[in-house]
Amino acid sequence: MTEASKSSRAPDKLAFLLSLVPYLMDHERIGVAAVAAHFGVSATRVREAVNLIAVSGVPGETRQYQHGDLFDIQWDEFEDNDVIVLTHLVAIDDAPRFSAREAAALIAGLQYLSSLPENADQGAIASLMAKLTRGASATPSQLAVAKSESTDAITVIRAAVGNNVQVEFDYVNSRGGQEHRRVDPLRIESVDRDWYLRGWCHLREAVRTFRLDRMSALTATDAPSGDHGAGLTLPDTLFESTAEDLSVVIELPEPGLALIADYAPEFPVTHVGGERVRTTLRVAHFHGLKRLVTRLAGLVTVIEPAEARDTVARWAEEGAAQYDAPALPPAEA
Template identity: 45%
Template sequence: MNKPIPLLAQDKLTFLLSVVPYLIDRGSVTVSDIARDFGVSPQYVRNIIPFLGSAGVPGDTLTYQHSDLFDIDWDAFEQHDEVVLRNYVGIDDVPRFSGTEAAALLAGLQYLAASPSFAAREDLGALMEKLSRGVDQLPPSVVVSSPTGGPVADIINQAIAESRRVEFRYRDARGTVHSRQVDPWQLYSTDGTWHLNGWCYLRDAVRVFRLDRISDITITHHAILQHSNQSEAYGLLFESASADIVVTLSVTGEGNAAIQDYRPEYPLNEDADAVRRTALIRVANYAGIIRLVCSRPDDIVVIDPPDARAAVARWATDALESYRSQ
């Protein structure tokens, strides 16, 4: 059996700096376990651990009071050859999440962990466990409703994992049903609605499909092919088509940020920092415009065409009438 290599002064300092977080993380540890993990002799551990009792920080009084020093369970150390830190200082003098902050982060991680794209990520569970431990108080219990795209999403995720094309029937915004063959690239949720991003062979272009409009989906034997604009399509929620309606909007800075997924155009070359700008977007029907205006009525105003303004006005009138009737 090889004898442990004698430690130099800098090695001893490294040992002392390393052993404290090691003990904090593990709680009660035997001398033999410490010696094994750090590659030193048990006697070396017995000799150096008592020095922790004289180490610490000056504290508010600058006099090194007892509470300013490290302390161990001396009975456990002397009688059972175990090291247990009873007081440690300095280590916790770093920013820590409050219970509310940790709960907010845990809620977001729970949502990610439940989505098909992240369900197999073991590191998410480990991160959530660390967050639960690394707070200054117990975080509130948070339960997040798990997002799900249903059986269709399961099939698409399998196709993506196997790099195979899918075939399905799709009902578009106008109610027309077509058979589609699609190379699936990306599956994601926006405001609770699941979308598939991929290459549509019917349109010979990138398309985004809502999962709630997909039926009779199957995985084909065809492999997914690489397309020249594939990298540009990731994260794009709306892709224009030749039959789309062009709508002119007046938007504030926040309204402009809300329409970026529509690939807006700015025909008047106005100052990007202007209070309001004129933007053109393309939509399949007026339902999308109504949703936009509803989400930011002060920041998005429909200018043209008249039919779009009328659709928004009808929706607002119906909403008011519904409110009055309650």
């Protein structure tokens, strides 16, 4: 860890110290483990904080940090029983306010949640946002998230996860074909406006990630989901590469790397002149790649293998060829 990132954690530790004091004040006797669980931190971090608080205070009239100018705890209880009993308070006794950015981060998160069907209680969300605004020491930063259209699929899948039942749907794969899938839903995730179901696919007999907007004829079944609890951990990244995946070398301007971060996170980048760089993508097949590359037209060029270049070229060619004829109104269906 660099020196800079080490010291940047000091404000977080300060926030913890300032929050811990009023909490301990409200709890006459409390175990270290209970405090750790409440704040979601390790017991070690709680003990460090208590050790620091217990020897801290104000300079006082003598400017010498005399005994009465310091916090105090029952040391025997702390050292023998891992229990915190605060016996003397100095200067602060209340929760600190939120900063403008802290309040803004939660408010924007609430705006995002409020666009989802299960958080339909707009009144409750509005009341929370008002409290955060009033509890901030300055006007919250102007971060805002627009309402997004929510789909019924979110509701169906969330209920299926909760009821532990399988779901069925037709799924368009990136080759363009449709397949009927039966899935034990494990988690429903979103990234910005895109929603994903992660679950055990009975067809593939493996954990798979599905885009909700590629599903049709989605239904929850009566069949219970299999028990995947203990043996199955979901990776943090949505898409995992496997040993069978194909490597594709692409070239793009360096600032464009952010746009493909989901696809090529761990591969080294080589500079090939100017702002242009090359990197390697791992893809299951070239049909997903052709869609990605044409979506990033003018930015990404596939270098090798030739088959990948060819797949991309044909996809773009077929798309472009439609326009060779002048635009006509479509025939009535």
